[in-house]
Amino acid sequence: MKYLAMAAAAACGLATPVVAQDSASPRAEADDRLPDVLVTARRRAEDVQRVPAAIGVVGGVLLDRSYTVNTQGLTVLIPSLIYASANPRNTALTIRGLGSSVVAVSQANDGLEPGVGFYVDQVYHARPATAAFDFADVERVEELRGPQGTLFGKNTTAGAINVTSRPPSFTREGFAELSYGDLDFVQAKGWVSGPLSDDIAYRVSAVSTRRDGVLANVRTGRAANTLGTQAVKAQLLVKPDDAIELRLIADVTNFQAYCCTQVYLRTGTSLRAGSRQFGGAQGLAAQFGYAPPSTDPYARVTDIDGPLGVDTNEGGANAIADWNLGFATLTSVTAWRFWNWDAENDRDYTGLPIQQSQHIPSRQDQYSQELRLASNGDGALRYVVGLYGFRQRIVGRPISIYGPAAARYLIGTVTGTTPVPANLLDGYGQDGRTDFRTRSYAGFGEVNWRLLPRLTATGGLRYTHETKRGDYATYTFGGPALTGSAAQVTALRNAQLGVLRGQTYSASDRDGSLSGRGNLAWQVSDAVLAYASFARGFKSGGINMSGLPLDAANRPALAAAVVRPERNTTWETGLKTSLFDRRLVVNVDGYWTKVRDFQATVVDTGPTQTAALRGYLSNIPRVEVRGVEADAAALVLPGLTLRAAFAYADGRYADYPAGPCPIELQSATTTACNLSGRRLASLPRLAVTAGIDYAQPIGSGAAFVHVDTASRSGVNGDPGLSRFTYIRGYNLTNANIGYRFADGIEVAVFARNLLDADYTQNVTVQAGNSGLVLGTPSDPRTIGMTLRFVG
Template sequence: MHYIQSDIVFVRIWMDSAAHLSGVAFMRINPTALLSLAGLMSPAPLAAQTMATADDGPQIVTGGTRTAGETRMPDVIVTARRREENAQAVPASLNVVGGDLLDLSYTVNTQGVTALIPSLNYSSANPRNTALTIRGLGSSVVAVSQSNDGLEPGVGFYVDQVYHARPATAAFDFADIAQIEELRGPQGTLFGKNTTAGAINITSRAPTFTREGFAELSYGDYNLVQARGWVSGPISDTVAYRLSAVATRRDGILDNVATGRAANTVGTQAVRGQLLFKPSETLQTRIIADFTNFQAYCCTQVFVRVGETQRPLSRRYAYLAGQFGYAPASTDPYDRRINYDGPLGVDTNEGGVSAITDWRVGIGTITAVTAWRFWNWDAENDRDYTGLPIQLSQHIPSRQDQYSQEIRLASDGERRISYVVGLYGFRQRITGRPISIYGPAAAGWLIGQTTGANNTPVPTNLLDGYGQDGRTDFRTQSYAAFGEVNVRIVPTLTATGGLRYTHEDKDGYYSTFTFGGPAATSSALINARLGILRGQSYQAHDKDGSLSGRANLAWNVTDGVFGYASYARGFKSGGINMSGLPLNAQNQPALATAVVRPERNTTYEVGLKTQPFDRRLVFNIDGFYTRVRDFQATIVDSSQTAALRGYLSNIPKVTVKGIEADATAIVVAGLTVRAGVAYSDGRYTDYPAGPCPLELQTNQTAVCSLTGKRLASLPPWAITAGIDYSHQVAGGSVFLHADTASRSGYNGDPTLSRYTRIDAYNLTNASIGYRFAGGLELAVFARNLLDSNYLQNVTVQAGNSGLILGTPGDPRVIGVTLRTRQ
């Protein structure tokens, strides 16, 4: 059974319980080993045992197993409000994608989920520089700047109830997922960590007391290989286990003619082990340990275009490239050809251990979630994006550790008054080492032939070997109390109110020093070199607390028609710049920008959820208005000549308003179609001192008013659609899946330069297969079936020369999948 329910959309594919298809990724371990997982299972399954916990709720489809002949939508159970509820009765906008649909659509990571959820946007130049936004809010990290460790994401990312503090987690592949919920708007009154824009709540499949197993092997273009598998079953009458693994490998899709090695390969593997202890019907503990590793020759970008600036001709790309006799391998980004000479590679991993205990007592269920997680990061890239030795190395090896403890009490069953109350504690430490080293072409490209008022000649080797090293240390302590209560005023009208108080302490230490390079013989040359790179050292502290909350009214108009109106206020604590500070006119750090103010989000929303025609159709719609004050953003310091340094700042006011609607219909038994649309109008309502777009930049530090302009990285229109079909034939069944997603054009850079606009695009995926009566399945899949050319993100080259780069979407990939389950 396969479903997607969105606040708005709910999809169910009418297949029998064996019709799970799988996502495609790329493999780094022996695929045969994963295929052998199915053989670990005993052929004699034990009797099923009920598992009644909040964790397992997302796996439940009310009504039990359904056959292909049924024509009514099943209920989808969610835990969006930390208790099991029918998604169609939750007074909030949300999307729910079931694990079977994830498998069926070959969705193996968060980026793939955006093809199924129109309001969710994902951008990632590499795992560290990953940004998730909901309705255009949540993160302003763009490919032009590094992720700032001192800034919290506005979109919370939760896996099995554990908050993942670093956005890089969202870049990893996932496997064996029961359900993904996208929750829109502030979520502080129910979730442990406060988030202002929304939350992604992922639930993995839990251990079972019946034996089951799954194994899959896929092969496609670019030597794409993926193996996935899981096995689950009882250890005793009270203990069950589950072991899941995925491995993925793919050759590079960018041809680096300078080295003869294809770039942007994929290589990842992940493993997850679980134990479920269930000594009684009222008490259980689920222990989860996981590890994910990503090692690849990636992640780089291609030439997109050259934009004009107001800088002198000698500082523009055409002159600089001509000075060195350089030409890009191709000026068409979809040729996917580069000629970069610098190092390239990503080595990152993350993992952790958590324990979730549910204890049913007389007044409800007590849930305790204890977790430790870590994230290691190291990568190098040719940050000048040319075949010239301008920047020899840039990387920021870092380590993150987090500890969290949450305890909640939630009422059980249907009552006139229901509630959730909880306490949350969170500690985090991130240490880093920012490293940059320049090469023999750096002086000519970044400074020029002369410098200073007296036009002092610049030696060509002035920056050769000149670099930066340092240490960063960022620490967070966060504590919160939260609660929400629902009161049924009359049988058809329910009022909800929730409050949260959050207290946070943050400390940041940043220290860098310069080294190397030939001796500078004059003050003009010294100043020129310091203008490229200068050591900085500072410490900063931020301490704040805030009350946030939400309220709504929900009305069961008739059977199958549900309406609601809500108000929510979110709070995100202040941030600390951990990537260095912009320099003032005296080339000194502007310490006033070390700490940025808290962000406050106010959202109003109305919605209607319906299930007409005897539940053969689900149609939901909502409208929203969001106002954000002191929006925390990563701003680019255009005065920097060597590197477009990203630092944190506050945008006085941002607003987003829009309408979202989804519909799913069972046309005939076995045939389901769905469609979703999101329209969002995001604006910088008050932004008088924003960064200047490329076409207005000069050699002088300047600010430009962006008031009234559209919010960056937010497509005004996003449309998704899909079709699923299953038909019984002699000896088995045929199944078909297709999904398509279109997004209108938008600006991919916060400066809103006309040269950084990303054009509208469409992405279509499809698969067709045959399932034999014995359970073996064979399928053919296509990712980017129409071979659409589109950009995932854009970057302005360091040095403000006018060069624009981007990450092209993957080309069409066609492959085959073989799977079996027991």
């Protein structure tokens, strides 16, 4: 109840919203009411206050004013959105705690389909990694909460992030921005747009970001976790007449950085022998005479000795064609996208030569085609019907090589009665190939029927048919020649295989399912909308593409090559209000979600698993989340807008009798633990965001202040719910202050993490289950200056 009270106080006292108005624009500052916020959540432009659904909207001006250039930055503005990323490939998005497991290995499994759909310009991005990249020129971002599918191309069970780029303009215009700050942070972005002829317009936009590392490597003298991204987008808009419009888009994004590693967070304990744990007088650290460079994670110090680096790029092209037929508009969305990934990590996260190299270079190609027919006008009966096709292929090469300290650290000095040579794992490694393919076809539709002048019923259905196939093959190589008796050679070989062994398997899955939603909306008055809805979501089965636990055959309840489909049922009710001639907007919703066979990535803790902890897909029988959300915006005075929002959520493993064990309960015989009734990992009970925009005319221009702040309660960062992987709550505040000249030039001073808050972004249990827990600390405070020009 104390969290509900905090949430209510935040909503009322701060005067709210995440309905992120473009209140920072010069025109909005002069208006005496909040501007309308248009969204395309139902595949037609509508005022968000007229859409009976829980939607968070962040407009392009607010994105610019808040220095938000990627999905991670959105979490400061939208409380129900969680973004976790150990590196771009291992990225996960959740809405209301659902989507994908938010752990360091969450998206390393290419066979896992995300529960939160990520769309850019109506195109579904199959890998969440693309959400880690910067976007260059955005008109708005919509967060759609709950199952989607009756209107969107790819079916998703938890929600969707819908990013819309600014379109080409037939009026010449441009924008340029250059920022410089601490840690040699440099960011440049801009765009130009205008006509090429009477019926063709263009737009070219770009963003480039670089920053020195935030983690000091005392071994190499080189700072880790740098930033280095570049993105370019080019568009053409062809409009020969009022009935036909064709938009062609091509983009490419590159990410190269000395990234991404973690630092010492704490040492846990398990039920294993003391000599096989990291801490203690007889522990592994003592055996090697090793101590972390710092036990304070916010000293931001590491001593990793292995190679580190990320080299990845993604991009594609799409064509959006709209043909106004009079009674309806026919839309075609054709797209191809690619993603190349390569990164190398020191997965033991220490200065000991345990694991010399690990990386999984991979390539994804996806093709999609969507056809939609949407009725025109505002008649009593409106509809959207469509067909969707999607094909995807991901080819990978998992590589892992161990070093001279690996045998002592991961196996010990003896296996059974056979002494273990110190170099038993030196040069021992794994190579392989993976090949994952998906084909998905769907038909969907939604009808809005105005039963009475102010009462509208909505019904939507979707049928999805998907086939998936995965081929996984790895083999081991290297290591010293094994000597001794036949029994000793066998024991040593088994010790090597207990750390890492080759696997070969193929698996396929075929699913067909009907999903949909129903909604009843009552326009109580011109200023008040009430609604209630019911939705069923479906996510097809997944295939484990990171290998299975070494004893998976003995534990079918925990691991299988194919995991079952996920089915989501959500009930929701809400109220949207626009008060005092739209000077105050307040929206509230409540929901209850049940997920059957929730697909999650868990980490192996089986009895024979002595070395690399393996993340693999599994089904959680039932997960439930219920909560309340609210957002608001208030135009208090001309030029002064307040925003705030909160999300209260109670998420639980309603039925999880065979879950992963917390590290403190792991031993040589532990196989599974009952987590039923425990809180859902990585979902804060309370998240609150707030902001202020204030502009005051001074001279021929205007001075302005912008502040964003976000607070989240503590969570457990690992699905095993160990007390050693708990992440404390935190607050993050960003701000900027500046002056906007009449000629369009703007000068500002900005601060990211203004209060220099120390908090942990995500946690990892070290491979080998030694009890060593690593974490990614928050970025330190960054102060800098920005010069903008709008023409």
